Amino acid sequence: MQATVARFDAKSVSGDVVTDDGYVLPFGPEAFGTSGLRHVRPGQRLTVAVEGTGADCVVVTMRLETVGVVPTRRSLP
Numbered sequence: 001m002q003a004t005v006a007r008f009d010a011k012s013v014s015g016d017v018v019t020d021d022g023y024v025l026p027f028g029p030e031a032f033g034t035s036g037l038r039h040v041r042p043g044q045r046l047t048v049a050v051e052g053t054g055a056d057c058v059v060v061t062m063r064l065e066t067v068g069v070v071p072t073r074r075s076l077p
Contacts, residue, residue, distance in 0.1 A: 005044045015040070017048060017059060025050060027059035034061040
């Protein structure tokens, strides 16, 4: 699912994202570690996977990728 970074604390490597449905979900160092990123900023769009339901729902993986955009031309190495 798509989400937007709402808060990121570099010291604890954790924060919150807001899903497109309006839910605020926390993420911790484990989920951030799956991203391969060194830092995220508020407003940044991510693709996230979650586990749990209701108040127990948390982000378990996160990636920086664009969904549904077809490249207009081939990228050169």
